[in-house]
Each structure stands twice: as C-alpha cells, then as structure tokens.
Amino acid sequence: MFGAVTLDSYAFLPRAFRTMFEAAPQFEHEPIWADFTKPLNQARIGLLSSAGIFIQGEQDGFDVERERQEPTWGDPTLRPIRSNVCQADIGATHLHIRTDDLLRDIDVALPINRLGELVADGRVGSGAPEHFSVMGFQQDGAEVWRTTTGPEIAARCHVAEIDALILAPA
Amino acid sequence: MPVLARSIEAAGIPTVTVTMMPILSDKYRSSRTLGVQFPFGHSFGAVDDPEMQRRTLDAALQLLVDAPGPETRVDVDEQWPGDAREAYKNWQPDEPSPIVLHSMEMIRQARAAAKPQS
Numbered sequence: 001m002f003g004a005v006t007l008d009s010y011a012f013l014p015r016a017f018r019t020m021f022e023a024a025p026q027f028e029h030e031p032i033w034a035d036f037t038k039p040l041n042q043a044r045i046g047l048l049s050s051a052g053i054f055i056q057g058e059q060d061g062f063d064v065e066r067e068r069q070e071p072t073w074g075d076p077t078l079r080p081i082r083s084n085v086c087q088a089d090i091g092a093t094h095l096h097i098r099t100d101d102l103l104r105d106i107d108v109a110l111p112i113n114r115l116g117e118l119v120a121d122g123r124v125g126s127g128a129p130e131h132f133s134v135m136g137f138q139q140d141g142a143e144v145w146r147t148t149t150g151p152e153i154a155a156r157c158h159v160a161e162i163d164a165l166i167l168a169p170a
Numbered sequence: 171m172p173v174l175a176r177s178i179e180a181a182g183i184p185t186v187t188v189t190m191m192p193i194l195s196d197k198y199r200s201s202r203t204l205g206v207q208f209p210f211g212h213s214f215g216a217v218d219d220p221e222m223q224r225r226t227l228d229a230a231l232q233l234l235v236d237a238p239g240p241e242t243r244v245d246v247d248e249q250w251p252g253d254a255r256e257a258y259k260n261w262q263p264d265e266p267s268p269i270v271l272h273s274m275e276m277i278r279q280a281r282a283a284a285k286p287q288s
Contacts, residue, residue: 004247005247006245007205007207009191009205010193011254012209012210012254013191026197028172028199029199031199031240032176032200032240033179033240034179034180034183034185040235049213071269094211095268097262098260098261105217107214108214108215109212109214111223111224117220118227118228136171141173142173146173149174153177154183157183162183164184164234166185166227168187168189168213168214169188170210170213
C-alpha cells in the first residue's frame with residue numbers, strides 16, 4: 001500500500017515559494033521512530049494543528065502584532081484545546097492562511113468531531129481530553145518549538161495517557 | 171511542524187503528520203507522513219464535508235497502525251472537490267504576510283542598490 005500515489009507538494013503553493021522549498025537542504029540526517037503498539041480500538045488519540053486556533057474568552061490569540069513588527073518571528077507558544085469546545089468559541093490568529101473555513105468548521109484543521117465519531121464507532125479507543133494548537137510560521141530552525149513547545153506537548157501527552165498524536169500543519 | 175513531530179516522537183509519542191507538503195516531511199525524515207493535495211489550512215478536507223474529513227483522519231489512523239518503520243509516507247489519492255484554481259486563491263490571506271512584505275522590500279532595496287547611478 002505504501003507509495004502507490006505521489007502527489008504534487010507544490011500544487012497549492014505560490015510559485016515564488018516553490019524554488020525556496022526545492023532548494024532547501026535535508027534538515028535532519030537521522031530517522032526517528034516511536035513504536036505504536038496498542039490496538040487502535042484501545043488507544044487514546046490526540047490531535048495537533050498549526051492553524052493558530054485558540055479558545056475565545058479563555059485564551060489569548062497568537063501574538064501577530066509582534067510578528068508584524070518582527071516579520072521573521074512567529075509566536076511559538078501552545079494553546080491546549082479541550083475536546084468538547086464549542087465551534088462558536090473557536091478563534092484563530094494566523095497571518096499566512098485564511099481562517100474563515102475553520103472558524104465555521106474546525107474539523108477542516110483539527111478534526112475533534114470526526115475523532116469523536118470514530119470513538120463512538122469503536123474504531124478508536126478514546127480521544128484526548130485536550131488537543132493542541134500552535135501557529136505554524138516560526139523563525140528559522142523553530143528553536144523554541146524544538147526545546148520548549150515540543151517537550152511541553154509530549155509531557156501533556158504522557159500525563160493524559162495519549163498513545164499517539166495526529167499532527168496537521170496548516 | 172516537522173520539528174514538533176520529531177520532538178514529540180523523541181519523547182516516545184508516535185506521530186502521523188497529515189500534510190499538503192509531504193516533501194518537507196521527507197526533508198525532516200518524519201516518521202509517518204500522510205500527504206494530501208488540499209489547500210493550506212484544510213489538512214482534513216473541505217468545509218462542511220464531514221465524510222471527506224473522516225476519510226482523511228481514518229487514513230492517518232490506518233497509517234499509524236500499518237507503518238512498518240521510519241520515513242513511511244503515503245499520499246492520499248483524492249482530488250480537492252470543486253475548482254482547484256479558486257481553492258488556490260481562497261486559502262491565501264487578503265494581505266500578504268509580514269515575511270512576504272519584508273522579503274519584497276529586501277528585493278526592492280537590493281535592486282535599487284544595484285541600479286547604476288545616472
């Protein structure tokens with residue numbers, strides 16, 4: 001089943017960016033792997049989106065004002081998103097994508113409702129009590145993500161006994 | 171996002187990355203990648219299309235179960251519903267992002283500096 005289809009990574013990317021990504025070097029030289037050993041119908045699954053989602057009235061949005069002042073900087077912080085959040089409470093701050101669709105239907109970027117359906121159907125053991133949101137534009141190297149945000153998400157996954165995480169770059 | 175995926179995976183949490191740019195996952199040697207040819211901001215599918223969103227999430231979960239080892243990549247064989255040219259325009263913000271504006275200004279300044287003085 002692996003590698004049967006190869007899609008065009010640049011299909012929706014403006015042409016000016018294509019050259020930059022094509023010329024990018026190999027960033028990592030060692031593979032990485034954590035085993036997934038539990039049957040899916042007994043596993044707890046979490047979700048992570050980089051669409052800049054936050055909960056209005058409870059959390060601040062991502063700091064786009066600083067990004068406007070420092071265009072090479074992107075807010076590297078984390079917003080936990082509880083699994084029972086209402087669509088009406090969803091906010092999003094992201095200067096690189098339009099967020100209209102996810103403000104109407106969060107599942108385009110963070111499919112908490114679809115995951116709930118798969119749990120109800122018995123396909124998945126359980127959904128995480130909270131999922132995770134970041135804003136995807138980061139400084140070169142994404143150092144804070146590497147040293148702080150990533151370990152923070154992993155620690156929260158361990159506490160919540162999350163067995164695997166589905167990540168969705170926006 | 172591949173940086174986060176590697177950091178989380180290094181802490182023992184298996185990950186699947188659902189991305190419209192699987193070539194970037196390749197460059198970061200991500201563990202498990204599900205490629206989707208969808209507009210940015212829509213990793214799981216179109217708005218108000220729960221069946222499409224569910225198919226994508228289910229494919230990611232199946233990859234979690236089936237992947238035999240590091241750098242497993244599966245690209246989803248599903249076209250974006252509707253006009254792809256419209257979708258290309260619609261995912262982009264009305265105003266260019268700060269880094270794009272900054273880059274345009276740098277290019278303008280470089281061209282001005284290179285222009286012969288009259």
